[in-house]
Amino acid sequence: MSYDLLPASRRDAMTRAGLWRDETLLDHFRRHVEAHPDKTAVVATRAESGAEARFTYAELDRLSDQVAVGFLRRGVGDGDVVSFQLPNWWQFPVLHLACLKVGAVSNPLMVIFRERELTFMLGLAESKILIVPARFRNVDHRAIAAGIRADLPRLAHVFVADGEGEEDFANLIAADITDAEAAVLGGRRLSPDAVIQLLYTSGTTGEPKGVSHTSNTMLANLVPFAERLHLGPADVIHMPSPMAHQLGFMYGLVLPAMLGATAVLQDIFVAETMAQQITREGATFTMGATPFLNDLADHCLRTGTPTPTLRIFVSAGAPIPRPLVVKAREALGAAIISAWGMSENGAVTTTRVEDPQDKVTSTDGCPLPGMDVRVVDLHGKVVPAGEEGMLQVRGCSNFVGYLKRPGLAQVDQDGWFDTGDIARMDADGYIRIAGRSKDIIIRGGENIPVVEVENILFKHPAIAAVAVVGYPDPRLGERACAFVMPRAGMSITFEEMVAYLKAQKMAVQYIPERLEVVAALPQTPSGKIQKFRLREMAKAATGA
Template sequence: MVKPYNLDNQQMFLKQLDKVEPGKEAIVDLSFETPIKLTYGQLEDLANRTAQGLIEKGIRPGEFVAYILPNWWEFIVATLAIWKIGATACPILPALRDHEVSFIMKKSKSRILIFPEAFRRFQYETMIDRLSGDLPYLESKVVIKSRDPYDIKNCLGGLAVNEPHLEDIDKRMPKSETNAQLLFTSGTTGEPKGVIQTHGSLSFAVEAHRKALGLTENDIIWVPSPLAHQTGFLYGMIAALNLGAKQVLQPKWDVKTARAAIEEHGATFVQAAMPFLADISRDPHPPKGLRIFVATGSAVPRQLAHDATAALECKVVGGWGSTETCLVSVNSPYSDDERIWGTDGKVIEGMEMKVTDEEGNEVPAGIEGMYRVKTPAMFKTYLDHHDWYEESIDENGFFMTGDLAVMDEDGYLKITGRVKDIVNRGGEKIPVAEIENLLYQHENIKDAAIVGMPDPRLGERICAYVTLNKKTDFSLEDITSYLDSKNVAKIYWPEHLELIDELPRTITGKVQKYILREMIADKLQIKS
């Protein structure tokens, strides 16, 4: 059973930052050849100064404060400053553009937007200027041009210029039930939802995470996942701050910088999506030094987990979480059970999960059903759509994840697909995740995704989208003969093959299958 959670942990978290040795290194920002480094003392001072700047901008407790920032030290300072004055953080992924940014700004009604002048050759200031006439709530644009944390006058767009009035800031300190975070779902279905988490729910999540994985203040947390996504935000930034540990921020993805994070700056822990794991483990010289890699976002194929464990010489484990619930299951890096590969782990202490039929009745071990979870790390509501929230929670308080899963007799979870991702071939439900996992083991296949394609007779047939390791002749027969060798029933074989250079993914690595379904549907219409 889930234990009641009433402790005001998040207030304690903000206060406990004062207790960390001020001279201890807090942040290593790998934006430049010479990293930007901040101690905990410097971080606290900059956060207080920025909090003062937000107060002077008229930001009130409870307001949403929007910011588009890469994995820079400024992201961490801005988040702490927002929280110190009782406001709600609304981070926006740097990969988003006009349409998405406009949508989030209007939904959040944020009166302020903090953003870089430019990042990765994209001019954010130009975009915001272009959008300004269509953002009715925006009053203050804070443009970051100076990246130097010692340039107090100009860093953080000038927000940190004044000395803080600590008594005024302390009066605004949030409580457990205060809104902490507004994150929009990353768009695997094409319809983003604004998820609101409280300080209490995030605090429970990060503390449960620490206990489950045995993390300590001596770990060094590597953050290649976007800080504007829950993986980077909570299990990178906040995990490190909660531990009083050092975090290494990687703003742009490349293996060379990843190697520096691990081998030069000592990173021991990372939680990130499968593509990050694949890239570093398949490099000719895989970086050594990590202790734990928790791969989330999609199931880690057993072969990749096996190969990565050997290449990186660290523990590779899977887990399941969502923006709405945070991490609910994870495999123990201290277990020798081979089920830490190829499963999504066991339930984290203090949380509940179950697999049910459509009516909510638990099904026996080994039987596929609907995956539901219950946790003190549960979100509060969907912004402007509490009806969506109510529809997602069953009568017993369990969140209906939309995933299909199987749980074995020992409690190991295995996500088998999405309720809306089933290929319904004439009434036969196709085990999509299982087929994808097998295809991933094919020597010529780099990446694979199975989707349903429209069929006038069966409703749907099975379409495989595949990317190859190298240019070669590759046909549907190569796939079917391979699956035949694996003794896969013929009814589960793909009936159409589409070769593609790269699968469409969200910024966090999830395959956007709705795009693939649209692509094959459009192609079939063109052919007809």
């Protein structure tokens, strides 16, 4: 399959500049297996059962070989999509490594997705295999998968972690590997330009877009990221963010395997548990949205719990309030790093460990090597420092296209990608996100597809018009509020709205947390809803 953002000219420019090194994660991983086979690669705990799994680099290599052979025996090969809707369990890194070994595409899916989202995503990807947990957080994922399977003719196999019978994930792990199968695994090398990851992201159309990355685009981000933050094989990387997010996937799964470091995975975020894991495992680095930082700092201050080994906490997904940085530094004794990025390109900007506090609290960082950023006006002209405009990026870690949506990415002939964000840049080249031109609410680092929520609510028989906007929240960054104009003689309550959206099999995290019933929605003379006024109304109602 061709991708519209991977022309030969881009490849030539990236390789000439030394930004694409034509390596894959497997190249790095195998060097670490050979150099220190007995070093701990992954520690994964499960909050609900208390189970813990630990794997050395040699064990992780062997286990991923066995799953790779399980894939081969089921006809999975180059370009086939393997979808896994899993928490941060040990199966996650094993599955990605196995996919790399057979040339398949890893398609991580958030555990919050339900029938509506899954049917669309698996159908568009033509997924060949789906792996789900039997149950997680009181949700029967096995039953959900069984219920949608009839609508997915390309889905050949479903495997269930903690499952039973033929669908048990254990059956995907080959008990033995023949010489011929070992030769297949050992005799192939993944192309660094092959698509290795398909990750869905929300968009203004309400239809998720399948972001596609290669080894070159992904590693071109992680190498300079690690260099800027002085990360190496001695680090222990703690990951509380879901690995089905780009943040969790790139920096909790790929980064430690690339470095030869140890990954510590947390499947359900609880600040107390995170603090315990950091202390017990000697974690030196972690990364997450602002609520993770706030809650961990609060816990450590309240209990007097130290995290002496933690050197760096990277906070991304929302601006970090200045008081939080002060509090977190006092509580954790770590450098607090602000960052900005997208599924389409990973972390594009970060502050530096050496930066003064005002850069951390007033900016989202400066570009990583290999990435360019600019702020332009409506005519594409670069605006002066300090002025707001549209944020555009280009460079080595930009993705290679949206699955089956050629031309959908807003990229001009010079390679500038329109992020949809509004930003300003200071005289030092540091950016600050000021807002979003795309209609997205970011709740605790999770993008809420506003148009999709609105479209579903609009189908409710009591609703004549609806608009969903975000309003500030000190912990999550934003929450969602639905403004509804009811039909004549009809009404709707908050409880009825929630029940309706749940009946539509929508992810619970997408459901608005407030409902405001209004006689009319504010509009422009042309009839366009003035969402900025609704945001002001929602903000005022909270006293924010």
